[in-house]
Amino acid sequence: xxxxxxxxxxxxxxxxxxxxxxxxxxxxxxxxxxxxxxxxxxxxxxxxxxxxxxxxxxxxxxxxxxxxxxxxxxxxxxxxxxxxxxxxxxxxxxxxxxxxxxxxxxxxxxxxxxxxxxxxxxxxxxxxxxxxxxxxxxxxxxxxxxxxxxxxxxxxxxxxxxxxxxxxxxxxxxxxxxxxxxxxxxxxxxxxxxxxxxxxxxxxxxxxxxxxxxxxxxxxxxxxxxxxxxxxxxxxxxxxxxx
Numbered sequence: 001x002x003x004x005x006x007x008x009x010x011x012x013x014x015x016x017x018x019x020x021x022x023x024x025x026x027x028x029x030x031x032x033x034x035x036x037x038x039x040x041x042x043x044x045x046x047x048x049x050x051x052x053x054x055x056x057x058x059x060x061x062x063x064x065x066x067x068x069x070x071x072x073x074x075x076x077x078x079x080x081x082x083x084x085x086x087x088x089x090x091x092x093x094x095x096x097x098x099x100x101x102x103x104x105x106x107x108x109x110x111x112x113x114x115x116x117x118x119x120x121x122x123x124x125x126x127x128x129x130x131x132x133x134x135x136x137x138x139x140x141x142x143x144x145x146x147x148x149x150x151x152x153x154x155x156x157x158x159x160x161x162x163x164x165x166x167x168x169x170x171x172x173x174x175x176x177x178x179x180x181x182x183x184x185x186x187x188x189x190x191x192x193x194x195x196x197x198x199x200x201x202x203x204x205x206x207x208x209x210x211x212x213x214x215x216x217x218x219x220x221x222x223x224x225x226x227x228x229x230x231x232x233x234x235x236x237x238x239x240x241x242x243x
Contacts, residue, residue: 005122005166013082017164018058027090028064034198036065043146043238049073050112053138055100056119058083060092077103101127104134111138117148118234121160121167128169132183139241145185147237149176151193155216156233173230176237185239193232 012018022028030037044050048070054062057076066074076095078084084097096103100119114135120128135145150160152170161170173190180188195205213231220229 008166009080011082012080013059013086018080018083022059022086022090028061030065030068033061033065034196034202035193036062037069038196039146039236040066040069040071043144044071044113051075051110052113052115053077053107053111054115054117055135056117056122057087057095057115060087060090060095062115062117063087063092063094064090101131101134104131104138107134107138109138109140112140112143113146114139114143115146117146120147120171121150121169122164124168128179129183132179132185136184136241141241141243143241145180145237145239145241147176147239148234149237151230151232151235153230154233154235155231160233171235173235173237176235180237180239184241186242187238187240189238190230191236191238192230193234193236 008015008017044052049072051073052066052071052075054060054066054074054076057063057078058080060076063074063076074094076087076092077098077100078087078095079097079099081097084095087095116131116135120131123131132145139145150167150170151157151172152161152175153172154160157170161167176190177188195202195209197203197206216231217227217229220227
């Protein structure tokens with residue numbers, strides 16, 4: 001069968017799908033990634049030498065931010081040759097062009113943190129369980145999986161699901177807990193991707209978000225009673241391997 005997905009991944013940068021606008025001469029700047037900085041500071045252990053793997057790391061912006069914040073034991077892989085080539089141009093030698101299932105095969109109890117940012121939606125359901133089982137095995141006890149996925153409960157979640165032809169899945173907090181529990185994870189938390197307060201513009205976006213979401217929260221509460229919905233188009237999920 002013609003591998004249409006491989007064709008799209010091979011051209012992920014040149015097709016514009018990666019959404020990259022980087023000056024290759026000046027390189028990356030942590031100030032351009034307030035979401036990553038907030039995520040790292042709020043959800044990762046303070047110990048800087050923990051072993052961290054970023055699956056489907058793209059051109060390495062998250063790896064870069066981790067390095068800037070003092071984390072040193074880092075690995076990243078991506079299946080797109082264009083993404084990996086760009087990462088190397090930007091000085092991120094930690095990143096390899098590898099298939100993640102092959103890469104995880106011999107990595108039992110190796111990592112303290114594994115990032116799965118914007119990758120699970122690309123997998124079939126069979127692949128989804130296979131990858132999460134491998135991630136669970138690759139994590140040490142009390143290790144955490146940090147997951148970012150399109151949110152089917154979100155008001156604009158479908159624009160993310162259908163914004164990439166390689167997307168196969170969309171999730172809700174309930175379905176994420178369902179699959180993660182089945183793959184051996186516990187203490188699963190789902191978070192809205194609210195605008196990050198980063199300067200005056202970020203503050204305005206955050207205030208508008210809080211105000212404009214209020215009627216939707218009230219409407220859902222009126223229909224089903226007490227609820228803590230996640231209305232952002234993407235959601236962040238933190239899951240821990242307990243035993």
